Amino acid sequence: MTDAPSYLFYQSRNPRPFLDRGEGIYLFDEGGKRYIDGSSGAMVSNIGHSNPRVLAKIKAQMDKATFGYRLHFRTHPSEDLAAKTVAMTPEGLDRVFFVSGGSEAVESALKLARQYALTQGQDSRSKVISRFPSYHGCTLGALDLTGYDPLRAPFAPMMKGMPSIPAPATYLDRDNLSEEARGLKYAEMLRDKIIEKGAETVLAFLMEPVGGASTGALVAPDSYYGRIREICDEFGVLLIYDEVMTGAGRTGKFLAAEHWGITPDIVAMSKGFGAGYAPLGAIVAGARLVEPVLDAGGFLHGFTYAGNPLACSAGLAVLEEMEDQGLIENAAKMGEVLMARLRGLMERYPFIGDVRGKGLLTAFEFVSDRETMEPLPPSLEAHARLVELAYERGLIIYSRRTRGGTAGDHFLLAPPLIVTEAQIDEMMTILCAALDAFAAEAGLPVEGAR
Numbered sequence: 094m095t096d097a098p099s100y101l102f103y104q105s106r107n108p109r110p111f112l113d114r115g116e117g118i119y120l121f122d123e124g125g126k127r128y129i130d131g132s133s134g135a136m137v138s139n140i141g142h143s144n145p146r147v148l149a150k151i152k153a154q155m156d157k158a159t160f161g162y163r164l165h166f167r168t169h170p171s172e173d174l175a176a177k178t179v180a181m182t183p184e185g186l187d188r189v190f191f192v193s194g195g196s197e198a199v200e201s202a203l204k205l206a207r208q209y210a211l212t213q214g215q216d217s218r219s220k221v222i223s224r225f226p227s228y229h230g231c232t233l234g235a236l237d238l239t240g241y242d243p244l245r246a247p248f249a250p251m252m253k254g255m256p257s258i259p260a261p262a263t264y265l266d267r268d269n270l271s272e273e274a275r276g277l278k279y280a281e282m283l284r285d286k287i288i289e290k291g292a293e294t295v296l297a298f299l300m301e302p303v304g305g306a307s308t309g310a311l312v313a314p315d316s317y318y319g320r321i322r323e324i325c326d327e328f329g330v331l332l333i334y335d336e337v338m339t340g341a342g343r344t345g346k347f348l349a350a351e352h353w354g355i356t357p358d359i360v361a362m363s364k365g366f367g368a369g370y371a372p373l374g375a376i377v378a379g380a381r382l383v384e385p386v387l388d389a390g391g392f393l394h395g396f397t398y399a400g401n402p403l404a405c406s407a408g409l410a411v412l413e414e415m416e417d418q419g420l421i422e423n424a425a426k427m428g429e430v431l432m433a434r435l436r437g438l439m440e441r442y443p444f445i446g447d448v449r450g451k452g453l454l455t456a457f458e459f460v461s462d463r464e465t466m467e468p469l470p471p472s473l474e475a476h477a478r479l480v481e482l483a484y485e486r487g488l489i490i491y492s493r494r495t496r497g498g499t500a501g502d503h504f505l506l507a508p509p510l511i512v513t514e515a516q517i518d519e520m521m522t523i524l525c526a527a528l529d530a531f532a533a534e535a536g537l538p539v540e541g542a543r
Contacts, residue, residue, distance in 0.1 A: 115142025118509045118516055120489070128484070131520050132491035133509050136305070136338045136454065139365030140414050141509040147370055147410040154406035163400045170405035177412050178377060181347045183356045188383040190376050190392070191400040195337035196230030198361035198374040199299070203234055204394045205359060205378060205386065206297045206331045212385040215329075218296040222286055222330075224260040226307040226497045229299060229335055238299055241307045241498040256290055258282040260304065261313035264447050265466050276314030284324045297331040297358075302349035305338040306493045309456035309503030310449050318353035331358040331382075337374070338454065341365035342415050342510055345425030345452030352451065358382065365510075371407035372398070420510040428452035430514050431506060434521050442528055444469065444537045453510060458495055458503040468501040473535050476502035482527040488520060 110122035118141055120128045130138060140147070154170060161168050175189040190205070192198050203221060210218040223229065225240030237252040239245055240260070245252075261279035263272060270278065287295050298321070304311030325332040334357035339349035343365050346352055350360070359378045367373030386392050398404065415421055428451065435448045435457050446460030459475050461467045469475050476492040479502075483490050495501025508520065532539045 117141045117143075118512055127487055129488050129516070129520055129523065130509065131483075131488050131524075132505055132507050133365070134369060135364070135491060136343065136505070136507045137364045137367075138369040139341055139343060139510050140368045140411055140418075140420060141511040142369070144370075144414060147368075147407065147414055150410035151370060151403065151407050154403055157402075159401075159403045161402055162397075163395075168400065168402040168405065170402045170409060171400040174405040174409040174412070177409055178375060181412065182360065182377055183348065183351060185356050185379050186360060186377045188378050188380055190378075191405065192363070192374040192376070192396055193372040193398045193401075193404070194374050195335075195361070195363035196232040196235045197396055198337060198363050198376055199230045199235040199238070199335060200232055201376045201394060202299075202333050202335075202359045202361045202378075203238075203297070205376060205382060205392065206333065208386045208389070208393060209331070209382045210296055212389045215293075217293045220256060220290055220295045221297045221299055221333075222256050222258060222283065222290075222295060223299045224301075225257040226260055226304075226495075227257075227301060228305050228307040229301075230337075239307070241493075243494070243498040256286055258286050260308050260311060261317050262308065262311060263314060264449065267465075272314040273316040276316035276318075277320055279313065280317050280320035280324060283321060284327075287324070287328050287330060292328040292330070295328065295330050297333050298325055299333045299335060301335045301339065302352075302355075303339045303344055303451045303454055305335075306491070306505070307498070309458060309493065309495060309505055310451065310454050310507075312449055312451055315353060318355050322355055325358075333357060333359045333361065335361050337361055337363045338365075339451075341368070341412075342421040342424050343452055343454050343507065345421060345428055347421060349451065366411070367404060367408050368411040370411060371401075371404035373404045373408045415510070418511065423512075424452040424510045427508075427510075427512050427514065427517060428455065431455050431508075431517050434517060435506070438521075438525070438528070441525075441540055442532065442537075443540060444532070453512070454505070454507050456503050456505045458501065468496060469535075471500050473502075475531070475535070476504070478534070479504060479527055479531050482530045483524060486523045486526055488523040488527065490524070 113121045113123045120130050178189050179187050223238040227240040229235045229238045237255050263275040340362040363374030439445045444459050445457050446463045447458045459469050461469050480492050491505040495503045
């Protein structure tokens with residue numbers, strides 16, 4: 094029944110139809126309407142919906158045991174998933190701690206970093222530097238490091254207030270520097286901030302290797318990544334990569350860190366790691382951090398469902414499916430196709446000012462002027478309106494405000510890693526229809542025929 098009263102409250106009053114089923118990259122509501130999942134939910138459903146091999150493996154674990162508390166039992170699914178995860182991550186990341194979601198993963202990474210510092214007699218290290226804009230989660234600890242004003246501001250009095258540096262949005266810069274020089278310029282901002290705050294007080298630097306919701310698939314110049322690693326090493330600051338969105342193959346590598354040959358000290362993962370089949374996340378770190386913490390009395394942290402055997406069996410099946418189907422390689426290949434199609438849109442729609450991304454984490458941004466990159470008037474609510482127009486036509490995309498949450502409009506396209514070129518073209522046909530409708534409503538120019 095769709096007309097029955099609801100006792101469930103959501104984040105806003107924007108009712109959606111009831112979901113009936115999912116098949117591959119498609120979702121169907123109870124009325125039979127089909128939607129292309131062009132954002133993999135919230136960049137979650139990396140291997141597509143209702144994969145029969147994954148469902149079978151989950152069912153097999155359900156028939157054995159659905160829960161075993163980690164203080165009472167070891168479980169094969171959690172041990173096997175940890176081993177598989179280590180095998181797929183860069184050398185030196187060889188200890189895994191499971192959680193149920195991205196915010197939990199980020200919080201766990203922060204707590205591991207702090208407890209490691211205490212084992213080294215570095216009690217003064219408590220500050221974590223992040224970037225603005227950024228997104229790291231909605232629990233209070235993760236939110237304190239999130240650079241997105243509408244989400245953070247109401248709760249600011251409840252938080253400590255951690256330092257931040259500008260995200261490397263070099264596409265907005267109007268200077269005479271090369272991209273390499275711009276990357277180094279933004280990296281040096283970290284060094285300056287560490288010195289400003291006192292190196293002895295700085296615990297870690299937390300960053301998304303490819304931007305997520307707050308910056309719309311932002312990729313820094315290549316020079317940025319290595320210099321950030323050098324700066325962290327110089328001052329003994331731990332480098333934490335938030336790969337909640339980018340991990341598990343989304344960018345064409347298992348971890349986005351691999352694109353630049355970087356080994357972070359701690360990696361936070363979720364979303365595509367469980368691919369929507371179970372709530373699952375993890376932090377991955379090196380033994381050099383974990384063993385001293387365990388020697389000092391143990392990791393003072395944990396969640397009831399950490400390492401749940403049902404969730405871990407789902408995660409293991411997801412990673413096996415990625416390997417068996419070559420989905421990480423497909424993400425790289427189809428990512429090039431998708432980026433080419435999105436760049437092609439700029440010829441028809443002058444209000445698309447930038448296209449960016451890595452693999453199948455891509456985005457485009459609206460502007461009123463490509464020369465100045467001035468955003469569209471906030472009153473247009475473009476980030477919300479285009480999403481609705483696409484949804485009406487059967488395409489699900491994801492959007493946020495670009496400039497800290499108060500202005501700018503970007504849209505993420507991140508279909509499941511199983512997507513084909515024909516399905517990308519199907520997505521683009523619907524997206525163009527939605528863009529045409531938005532342009533007509535907003536009085537924006539459109540050039541040439543599709």
